[in-house]
Amino acid sequence: MTVIETAELTKRFPAVLAVDRVSLTVEQGQVFGFLGPNGSGKTTTIGMLMGIIKPTAGSFRLFGAGAPRDLLAARARVGATLETPNFYPYLSGRDNLRIAAAIKGIGKARIEECLEIVGLRGRGKHRFRTYSLGMKQRLALAATMLNDPELIVLDEPANGLDPKGMKEVRDIIRLLADRGKTIFLSSHLLWEVERTCTHVSIVRKGRVVGTGTVAEIVGGEVSAVVRAER
Ligand SMILES: Nc1ncnc2c1ncn2[C@@H]1O[C@H](COP(=O)(O)OP(=O)(O)O)[C@@H](O)[C@H]1O
Numbered sequence: 238m239t240v241i242e243t244a245e246l247t248k249r250f251p252a253v254l255a256v257d258r259v260s261l262t263v264e265q266g267q268v269f270g271f272l273g274p275n276g277s278g279k280t281t282t283i284g285m286l287m288g289i290i291k292p293t294a295g296s297f298r299l300f301g302a303g304a305p306r307d308l309l310a311a312r313a314r315v316g317a318t319l320e321t322p323n324f325y326p327y328l329s330g331r332d333n334l335r336i337a338a339a340i341k342g343i344g345k346a347r348i349e350e351c352l353e354i355v356g357l358r359g360r361g362k363h364r365f366r367t368y369s370l371g372m373k374q375r376l377a378l379a380a381t382m383l384n385d386p387e388l389i390v391l392d393e394p395a396n397g398l399d400p401k402g403m404k405e406v407r408d409i410i411r412l413l414a415d416r417g418k419t420i421f422l423s424s425h426l427l428w429e430v431e432r433t434c435t436h437v438s439i440v441r442k443g444r445v446v447g448t449g450t451v452a453e454i455v456g457g458e459v460s461a462v463v464r465a466e467r
């Protein structure tokens with residue numbers, strides 16, 4: 238099953254062509270990396286997929302749905318972290334999830350499951366403001382997973398994390414992939430994508446310059462170009 242399909246997807250802001258005719262296909266079960274330097278259009282692309290940014294041209298489908306009304310239903314099968322959600326600093330991690338769950342009509346058991354997946358069950362009763370950045374990111378992941386989405390979209394999930402925090406996020410992504418979830422994540426770190434993803438598209442200045450399995454891309458010509466530019 239094709240989970241994400243974009244066709245010539247384009248976003249032009251007044252001063253910049255942020256996303257330039259991007260066509261990519263993400264199949265069920267893939268851990269798909271959208272790899273590119275800062276400013277290459279990753280967040281804008283994700284924003285369009287999530288319905289927050291209106292495309293200038295081109296189109297996309299989620300779970301085969303392309304019409305606005307169908308996309309609304311399709312997005313119920315997606316969990317996304319576009320930016321760190323607004324958690325309440327003085328509430329515990331668990332209580333923050335309870336609030337998010339209440340809004341979505343999700344029960345207690347699922348909150349505990351999500352805390353378990355991200356390794357925060359033991360720290361669930363502590364206040365959010367006492368959490369390390371890595372724990373905050375993991376709580377955001379837990380909130381994203383509350384409705385048990387089939388597709389999980391993560392915008393730079395490793396951003397700002399130390400190596401230990403990155404490994405924790407990587408392990409969570411692997412766990413989710415093992416459970417059959419499809420993951421689409423953006424990153425500006427080649428080695429993070431190498432370690433985490435099965436497939437990758439490399440984007441530069443809004444254009445996709447290479448797509449393949451990680452094995453195909455790593456060590457290949459495209460990778461050499463990206464390495465040389467870093
Ligand atoms: N709301 C906006 N208005 C104008 N320009 C924007 C806006 N959002 C992003 N851009 C520009 O679009 C380009 C792509 O940005 P972005 O999608 O955030 O890249 P990335 O996530 O890869 O760092 C950048 O040049 C950025 O400055």
Ligand SMILES: [Mg+2]
Pocket residue numbers: 279280281392393
């Ligand atoms: Mg970004």
